[in-house]
Amino acid sequence: MTSDSPEPTAVSAPAESQQQQPKQQQLKQQQPLAWTHKAARAFSSPTIYPPTLPYECGGAREYxxxxxxxxxxxxxxxxxxxxxxxxxxxxxxxxxxxxxxxxxxxxxxxxxVSAPTEQICALPNEPLESYITILDKELKAKYHGGSKIPMELFFESYFDGDIDLNGDALTIFEKRYDWAFFPITIRVAKFFVLQWIPELLWHSKKQDETQVRDHYDRGDDFYAAFLGGRMVYTSGLVGDPSKRETLEELQDNKMRDVCERMQMRPGDRHLDIGCGWGTLVSFAAKNYGTESVGVTLGRNQTAFGNQRAAQWGVGDSARVLCMDYRDIPRRPRYHRITCLEMAEHVGVRKFQEFLLQVRDMLEDDGLFYLQIAGLRGAWQYEDFSWGLFMAKYIFPGADASCPLNWVIGQLETAGFEVRTTETIGVHYSVTLGRWYENWMGNKEQIMKKYGKRWFRIWEIFLAWSIIIARQGSSTCYQILAHKNRNAFDRSALMRQPIGYGMSSGSG
Structure with a gap:
């Protein structure tokens, strides 16, 4: 392994993002507003985007x-x-x-539903006009002053240009409970019944191909506007909570973490399912000497990934193939299989079939790394609003985002033994925050090429998701697994206990 990460050579984070740093730093450093609970403490890490109004929403406990x-x-x-x-x-x-x-x-x-009585902060009760400007006359007549607007109605109207924000989206969304509430509207119910459920039940190759290409082949510049030079569309990892790491450092931390957890060695056959722009494939080949293959349905991603492998000097040992995961050749088997935030798109109905395929493609002494977004079991209604927004606008067909117990159960049923599990939602929040800063820094160029509506959709997605990931509504799990076979060398995965070697104070 080399000590330095490969430098980005294809798409770099636009310079405009640097101009937003002072403003975004101010957003980060806001103090919590009207926290009433004495035990409440400010977030200590400078890398976190702290809450200003951490209000609780009604949900499972009240149902x-x-x-x-x-x-x-x-x-x-x-x-x-x-x-x-x-x-x-x-x-x-x-x-x-x-x-x-x-x-x-x-x-x-x-x-x-009423909000839970156990709150650590009080709502400021500012008028709706303090946060948003409603341009549509009928909408304005219904929602004004002390009234709150349904979140689904807000973002649909915002995308249509009938509402404007009175300031920065993240700042306003941190105080969303003062101006919005989260009912299941008729339009949400209609989407759930007529689109979400049929997609969940079907998940054909054609459906998945259409959804992926409509999403990811929009344009590499669209994604580079927030992903930056690494072009990694998954959560990074905070390495040092005491400082503010860059987006590139977060993603390099994550790729090293994956490769180390997987104990990658020169000559290992490595498969990355749903590889995106292929950065992990090239990273593993360059830094760990693997023979890595990535698979994606995105045409643009395939071309980008192979170009990057060539630019990083690993064109002979790293390649990206454009194909459905179901068509991946199963032989020869792979020593290491990774799947980072793609399995959600497999769908609930196909998930067990997918895991059985992975098991068949994996060597008996191989390792499987699954990074998957999930939802908390003790849901709140905001979780539903955000999840259906994501399903409609950002990640259509990603219906296998489930609580951790469901994912673990699926893995064990498929014949895997789960070795380690990490919950990295707070890391995702930090990553999303860096993406948001980049996106806002590139507002003009995105609006010029893709229009106001596309800009606003991703503006809300990124701002709202910073909060959602931080508060645990949705999170991300890193799961290391292997075949549950009697002969598997489990000692190879042993690690020292935390605090090993420290004085016990009893001797």
């Missing part, structure tokens, strides 16, 4: 499962009594109506 069960059993029973249905018909009705009743109860509850 009564007992009431849900009563509705699922009671509504069909009422129909049975009214129409004189038989007992068998009652059971059939109960099975048919359970899902619609559950969905409607969730929708209704999202409009009436």
């Amino acid at each position: 009564s499962s007992y009431l849900l069960y009563a509705l699922i059993l009671g509504v069909p029973y009422m129909l049975k009594r009214i129409f004189g249905f038989s007992l068998g018909t009652y059971f059939v009705l109960t099975a048919i109506l359970a899902l619609p009743i559950g969905g409607l109860s969730l929708l209704a509850h999202s409009w009436i």
Whole structure:
């Protein structure tokens, strides 16, 4: 392994991003507003984008499962009594109506739920006009002063140009609970039923290809405007919380961490599924001597990745192929398989099939590294709003973002043993913050080429996601696994306990 990371040679972070640093530093250094709990402490790391109003939203804790069960059993029973249905018909009705009743109860509850009483901060109760300017007359007549606007209605109207922000998006979103709330609207429910569920159930090769190419073949300059020179569209890792590392340092930290966890060695056959622009493929080949192959459906990503491998001098040992993951040749097997934030797009229905394919492609003594975005089980309604926004605008088809217990269960069912698991949501928040700074620094060039709507969609995505990842609504898991075989050398993965070698104070 070489001590220095390869320098970016293809696409660099635009210079305009540097001009935003003073402004963004001011955003980072804002003090929390009206925190009332004595135990609340400011975030200590200068690399974190700290909250100014960490308010809690209603959700799973306020939603009564007992009431849900009563509705699922009671509504069909009422129909049975009214129409004189038989007992068998009652059971059939109960099975048919359970899902619609559950969905409607969730929708209704999202409009009436109260915020949890346990809060560490108080809302400032500023008028809506302090945060946003509504340009549409009908919308303005309905939402003004002390009223709050549904978040879904806000961002749809903002994208359409019917609302403007009164300042920086991140600053305003940090105080979103003072001007917005998070009900499940009819439009959200319609998207969920008519698009999200069919995509979840289908996930054909053609569907995945269309979604990926529509998204990632938009233009490399579009993504370079926030990803910078490394062109890595996954979470970086903070190496030193006591300082403010650059985006490139965060991503180099992550790529080294992956390669070290995977114990990559010269000559290892390495497969990166969903490799994006192929940076990890070239990085592993250059720094660890691997024979690395990346797979993506993006045509632009394929061309970029192979060009980068050539520029970094590893064109013979690193290559990117444009193909569906289901078409990857299974022989010869690979010593190391990585999959960084692509498995979400496999989908819930196909996930077990995907893992069985990975297991078949992996050598018996090989290692599998899965980095996957996930959601917290103790959900809040804001989590739903953000998740469906992401599914509609940012990552369509990525329905396998689930709580950690589901992912672990899938891995174990497929015959893997999970060796280590890390939750890196706070690292993702920092990474998203650097992306946001780059994006805002390139506002003019993006709007000139791609228009105001595309700029605003990514502006909201990045600003809101900084908060979502920091507060745990959505996070990211790093999972190291191997085949669960009796002969596997588990001692090769042993590590020293934290604090090993320190005095116990008892001798």
